[in-house]
Amino acid sequence: MTTTETPLAARLVTQPRRSAGARRARARRALVGYAFIAPAVVLFLVLGLYTIVYSFGLSFAKWNGFSPTWEWVGLQNYRDILYADPRLAPEMRNAALNTGIAMVAVSAGTVLIALPLATLLNSITRLRGTLRSVFFLPYVTAGIAVYYAWRYVLEPDGAVNLALRSVGLGSLARPQGFLADPDTALPTLIVIMIWGSVPVAMLLYLAGLQAIDPAVMEAAALDGAGAVRRLRHITWPLLVPITVAIVLLGLRDTMQGFQIFLIMTNGGPAGHTDVLGLKAYQQAFFQSLSPTLGVASALGWLIFVLALLLAVANARALRGQR
Amino acid sequence: MIGNRRILAAAAAAVLALTATACGGDDGGDEAGGALTMWTFKRTHVDALQQAAAAFKAKTGIDVKVEAFTPDDVFTAKIQSAAQTKDLPDVLELHSGGEDLRVGGGGLLADLKGDFDGKLDRFLPSTRESGRVTQQRKDNIEELSGATVGSLYSVPFTAGTFGIVYANKAKLQAAGLDPSKPPATWEEFLTYLQATTKADKDQGGLSLGLKVTQTGFNWIYEQLAFAYLGQEKFASLFGKGTTAGFGSPDGQKTLDLYAALKPYWMPGVSALGIDEADIAFAQGKSAFNVGGTFTLAFLAQNGMKTSDVLTFPIPPATGGAVSDLRLAPLALTGLSVTSTTGNKAGAAQWVDFLTSPEGAGIFAKASLDLPATDLGTQAESLIGPDLAGLQQFFTGPAESTYDAANRGFRPPDYDEVEMGNPLLKLAPLGEADAATTGRTLDTVIKAMWDAK
Numbered sequence: 195m196t197t198t199e200t201p202l203a204a205r206l207v208t209q210p211r212r213s214a215g216a217r218r219a220r221a222r223r224a225l226v227g228y229a230f231i232a233p234a235v236v237l238f239l240v241l242g243l244y245t246i247v248y249s250f251g252l253s254f255a256k257w258n259g260f261s262p263t264w265e266w267v268g269l270q271n272y273r274d275i276l277y278a279d280p281r282l283a284p285e286m287r288n289a290a291l292n293t294g295i296a297m298v299a300v301s302a303g304t305v306l307i308a309l310p311l312a313t314l315l316n317s318i319t320r321l322r323g324t325l326r327s328v329f330f331l332p333y334v335t336a337g338i339a340v341y342y343a344w345r346y347v348l349e350p351d352g353a354v355n356l357a358l359r360s361v362g363l364g365s366l367a368r369p370q371g372f373l374a375d376p377d378t379a380l381p382t383l384i385v386i387m388i389w390g391s392v393p394v395a396m397l398l399y400l401a402g403l404q405a406i407d408p409a410v411m412e413a414a415a416l417d418g419a420g421a422v423r424r425l426r427h428i429t430w431p432l433l434v435p436i437t438v439a440i441v442l443l444g445l446r447d448t449m450q451g452f453q454i455f456l457i458m459t460n461g462g463p464a465g466h467t468d469v470l471g472l473k474a475y476q477q478a479f480f481q482s483l484s485p486t487l488g489v490a491s492a493l494g495w496l497i498f499v500l501a502l503l504l505a506v507a508n509a510r511a512l513r514g515q516r
Numbered sequence: 517m518i519g520n521r522r523i524l525a526a527a528a529a530a531v532l533a534l535t536a537t538a539c540g541g542d543d544g545g546d547e548a549g550g551a552l553t554m555w556t557f558k559r560t561h562v563d564a565l566q567q568a569a570a571a572f573k574a575k576t577g578i579d580v581k582v583e584a585f586t587p588d589d590v591f592t593a594k595i596q597s598a599a600q601t602k603d604l605p606d607v608l609e610l611h612s613g614g615e616d617l618r619v620g621g622g623g624l625l626a627d628l629k630g631d632f633d634g635k636l637d638r639f640l641p642s643t644r645e646s647g648r649v650t651q652q653r654k655d656n657i658e659e660l661s662g663a664t665v666g667s668l669y670s671v672p673f674t675a676g677t678f679g680i681v682y683a684n685k686a687k688l689q690a691a692g693l694d695p696s697k698p699p700a701t702w703e704e705f706l707t708y709l710q711a712t713t714k715a716d717k718d719q720g721g722l723s724l725g726l727k728v729t730q731t732g733f734n735w736i737y738e739q740l741a742f743a744y745l746g747q748e749k750f751a752s753l754f755g756k757g758t759t760a761g762f763g764s765p766d767g768q769k770t771l772d773l774y775a776a777l778k779p780y781w782m783p784g785v786s787a788l789g790i791d792e793a794d795i796a797f798a799q800g801k802s803a804f805n806v807g808g809t810f811t812l813a814f815l816a817q818n819g820m821k822t823s824d825v826l827t828f829p830i831p832p833a834t835g836g837a838v839s840d841l842r843l844a845p846l847a848l849t850g851l852s853v854t855s856t857t858g859n860k861a862g863a864a865q866w867v868d869f870l871t872s873p874e875g876a877g878i879f880a881k882a883s884l885d886l887p888a889t890d891l892g893t894q895a896e897s898l899i900g901p902d903l904a905g906l907q908q909f910f911t912g913p914a915e916s917t918y919d920a921a922n923r924g925f926r927p928p929d930y931d932e933v934e935m936g937n938p939l940l941k942l943a944p945l946g947e948a949d950a951a952t953t954g955r956t957l958d959t960v961i962k963a964m965w966d967a968k
Contacts, residue, residue: 259596261622280963350783374787463786479589
């Protein structure tokens, strides 16, 4: 008994010491961990949380970016954007309509092109890697320089008109160029946005297709299901979650992004390519230092609310798939 | 513990280093008599300002560092962020007639009244008071609500006017036109355009930076409408509750005159920015280009010889109130001294030199931009014959002179940007007729009046 009691007593005495040491060690490890994440937390607090709170406050004020004080106006900026200002509200409605058209068209266009492309790529074995790199090129190169290049290509004497005329499709050429023509300006920008978003969508689809068990497809084929039926009843249902993610990414990017509109048309001609993101930027920086930063912030928050609603809708759609 | 001390020591060192960096980050000019820093939003001014700075240094021993931030949105953001970090330069070149007053009203500019009130007679008469806080400006510009009437936030630097047509002499000649004879009327101008577009369908038209939509309204339509209607009826277009607005028979007639340009715009004109339109003209892609007096400098920078260009103001329409249109110069940019400068005396001295006949002459000759300083009979010798030649459009009887700076008859919250899109839909887009455009413009003007 004594032999068994002694080690127990010793354990009882030494255990607290050990656990205190372990706690210290754990605390040290935690401290190191906190130290490592501290820069990210500080960055988020300064560049993320601070600016979010700042911009939310600003959306209830009038300010030009340098005056010592803000003039609080309550909800007036929001009211002006939505209906109260007879000059601003119609512009915003026009921009919202263009944004909506672009969101739907870019998302749908991306899916319609990326899915068949990924299916084709998945069905070949030779040159798959090379072709994947080729199709991914627009994503790597898309940016300001490429937008400028597109502008040159789309000018009245640009490559697109030249190509159309040289293959006997001169009736499709646009004498004013594709960006100066009100009928083609927005569709052209949508096509370029689709061109930029297809690569990532294609890769996501390709990953999804490669994750499908070949045995399932083989069994379906043995049961007499043709290629179309396999695509419709097996492949597509398995790819729906990826499609939802791609659509959401397309909607979000089109709603919040405005660089392409700023660089290629600046909303023109005559407002035919105005979008909400561009209007927010113009209100912030193109008003000759007028106190319109509040309106720009309010518009930014309205866009955020729309994005949030989209995210909620997406989450519900994904849950529905499960 | 040793590890913790090391971490603490490293953190303390980092904080000290950051603090030291922050303390040392100010621009020059903080110490009295030190070097000055100047910001401009015009890249085309930098070389000329540096030449003037070299002459200034030879006289005073004070260094001036000139920096340009373009385009306008970048310059705006730069001022906003520098104001927050108290890192503004000593001197700013700003747009006159609004931007300078807003920045001054925001507390960023020093009052130059004491330094320059006695020297304003050196400037062209119509530009002298461009940077002054008046009661009317105080009532209309929110940022001036706390400003003192009489304060001077900027002195005029460059002057000029819009509505100058530049014609490519070679293209005129190729179309069988006399390259030394400008069209006398709007109708003759249209026949010129008809001839040049007939001679060269794709590269014989008219260029203008219509991507900045208000250029059509500000640089062509207003001058055309003023000349056709005369000052009183022109002012009525913008009146509060007016029945003689853009939708009236007079207003529609002026819109019809403007719409007559529709067949002659160069292809793709509505997608061109101002610089792009000028470059297109300099590259021979159009026969005519509309701009301002400041356009000459940009054309020269893009390789077009000034001797290859014929210049004239927007020609007045036949049967109108004005048969020989003149264009009053307005201050386009002004010079301001910031309220945070540590060397206000040196900064004011630099502004004084730049606006003196000597400094203005150096600047104008190098930049091909007209100074607001009245150079009188020395103009041609100081700024050269091409630039001096543009000044001939400035002088004439008051009733024949369109003055873009005369804004008293417009709504207090007048925004020219909003006038641009309806006119663009009229021409070159052709999406609306004159009657619809007139009604739209009247609605826009009414909304501006109702806004205040």
